[in-house]
Amino acid sequence: MSCEASEVILFMSADVVGSTAFKGEHSDDAGVWLGAFATLFRELPLVFMGELGMAFLDSDTVPEAGVWKVMGDEVIFVTVPRSSEEAALATQAFVRTVREYDRRLAERWPLRIRGACWAAELGARNRQIDIPEMFGGTDGQPYRDFLGPDIDTGFRLSAHSGHGEVILSPNLAECIARQQQGAPAIRFHHFADKPLKGVIAGQPFPLIIASDIESPGSKRAVTPDGELLTHLQALRTTLQRDHGAVLAPCLFEPA
Numbered sequence: 001m002s003c004e005a006s007e008v009i010l011f012m013s014a015d016v017v018g019s020t021a022f023k024g025e026h027s028d029d030a031g032v033w034l035g036a037f038a039t040l041f042r043e044l045p046l047v048f049m050g051e052l053g054m055a056f057l058d059s060d061t062v063p064e065a066g067v068w069k070v071m072g073d074e075v076i077f078v079t080v081p082r083s084s085e086e087a088a089l090a091t092q093a094f095v096r097t098v099r100e101y102d103r104r105l106a107e108r109w110p111l112r113i114r115g116a117c118w119a120a121e122l123g124a125r126n127r128q129i130d131i132p133e134m135f136g137g138t139d140g141q142p143y144r145d146f147l148g149p150d151i152d153t154g155f156r157l158s159a160h161s162g163h164g165e166v167i168l169s170p171n172l173a174e175c176i177a178r179q180q181q182g183a184p185a186i187r188f189h190h191f192a193d194k195p196l197k198g199v200i201a202g203q204p205f206p207l208i209i210a211s212d213i214e215s216p217g218s219k220r221a222v223t224p225d226g227e228l229l230t231h232l233q234a235l236r237t238t239l240q241r242d243h244g245a246v247l248a249p250c251l252f253e254p255a
Helices: 019-025 030-055 084-108 149-160 170-179 225-243
Strands: 008-017 065-071 074-079 112-121 127-131 143-147 166-168 186-195 204-212
Touching: 008 030, 008 084, 008 149, 019 030, 030 065, 030 074, 030 084, 084 112, 084 166, 084 170, 084 186, 084 204, 112 149, 112 170, 149 166, 149 204, 166 170, 170 186, 170 204, 170 225, 186 225, 204 225
Parallel strands: 112 166
Antiparallel strands: 008 074, 008 112, 065 074, 127 143, 166 204, 186 204
């Protein structure tokens, strides 16, 4: 997947919960847990691509998407949306993927998954780099990696979502809330502001769960789109004025 400067990259992480205990319980028979993870790594991308296809059923094109990397028990997908509408549809597909596959996983093994979905714009704050020496390139092209503060933030978020849930970066939630006003497809659940290590000068960071409007619902209280947008705008102003910290910028807006 090749990305140009100024493109928005959407990262979607599915993290397995309970894997250490599961492997420990079957330490004498690695085939038990190995079979479970081989199945997960095979099925999860298929489920996501299926949900992505369904989300874009009425669209002429589907954004390029695929597995970026596997880190231990975490599978990270990337896609390159070209508009706020595509970002919202891709997020909706991932929310459905995590909800459905969490249910499927729990029926077979003592495992669950939780998700995180965050966005970073390539340019001044975040960069794509080529690593020719690293295994993983295709068709003669070097392995590509992504670096930057907005990318790092996403990895701090995943620990704050629950089983079957997907937590969003604020700039992605803001993007979706703006574009879906009047016809929401995603519900927001802003449940706390907590400091994340190394993020926005250690100031409280908004934690926002997303749920699919067609799902049975979440036990968390729903945050109306307008209320969420007001909170995020106020937070941006306060962070910049009082701490010199910048929340990841809004997506798909003119510089």
